[in-house]
Amino acid sequence: MPETSGQLPFDSDDASPSEPSASVPGLHYTADWISPETQDALLSDIDAEPWSTQLKRRVQHYGHRYDYGRRSVSASSPTAVPPLPGWARQAATRLVSEGLMDREAEQVIINEYQPGQGISAHIDSLPHFGPVVAALSLNSRCLMDFTNPDDGSKLAVPLAPGSLLVMTGPARYTWRHSIAARKSDPGPTERVPRGRRVSITFRTLIHPGR
Ligand SMILES: O=C(O)CCC(=O)C(=O)O
Numbered sequence: 481m482p483e484t485s486g487q488l489p490f491d492s493d494d495a496s497p498s499e500p501s502a503s504v505p506g507l508h509y510t511a512d513w514i515s516p517e518t519q520d521a522l523l524s525d526i527d528a529e530p531w532s533t534q535l536k537r538r539v540q541h542y543g544h545r546y547d548y549g550r551r552s553v554s555a556s557s558p559t560a561v562p563p564l565p566g567w568a569r570q571a572a573t574r575l576v577s578e579g580l581m582d583r584e585a586e587q588v589i590i591n592e593y594q595p596g597q598g599i600s601a602h603i604d605s606l607p608h609f610g611p612v613v614a615a616l617s618l619n620s621r622c623l624m625d626f627t628n629p630d631d632g633s634k635l636a637v638p639l640a641p642g643s644l645l646v647m648t649g650p651a652r653y654t655w656r657h658s659i660a661a662r663k664s665d666p667g668p669t670e671r672v673p674r675g676r677r678v679s680i681t682f683r684t685l686i687h688p689g690r
């Protein structure tokens with residue numbers, strides 16, 4: 481296991497070109513954005529920090545806490561959370577240098593999904609978060625379902641370990657995304673069992689000072 485000390489080899493050499501989705505405008509998928517070794521190093525850094533059990537899935541918040549009940553973001557001290565770890569700042573810098581985010585992410589939520597867990601359909605908070613949401617997948621694949629409420633169209637996007645999904649434009653502002661709470665996903669030939677999946681999501685804030 482590589483020793484990280486908060487720093488990770490966030491080189492972009494291994495990444496495949498980002499692919500825009502044919503069906504969901506503003507959705508970009510990059511396979512192998514990080515290597516399996518970097519995934520392992522990230523997971524061990526993440527698992528060394530406390531998880532919040534306020535939801536069915538465990539989460540960690542950095543930079544600013546997102547209050548799921550109030551659907552708001554707070555920077556005030558009673559709800560303060562740790563700053564972005566070094567590895568998250570490196571990833572945020574890389575997202576800007578690759579032209580995927582306009583500014584460095586100020587808020588990170590890490591989600592853990594055990595097999596059978598998911599996330600219900602939503603759009604990430606419009607009053608609080610900026611125009612791009614990026615999600616890095618670790619350890620297990622899953623299908624993320626996108627639904628357009630205007631015409632009911634749907635697309636299931638496979639998210640492989642090490643991949644990066646970037647939502648912007650209609651994928652960010654119109655389409656809803658969700659992960660079904662189930663233990664396996666349909667695959668090309670047979671069902672694919674899910675393992676423990678951890679996602680790291682990066683966001684900018686519309687009002688960083690509040
Ligand atoms: O797990 C993911 O890849 C995405 C999670 C998500 O949609 C969110 O945190 O808003």
Ligand SMILES: [Fe+2]
Nearest residue numbers: 602603604657
């Ligand atoms: Fe989301």
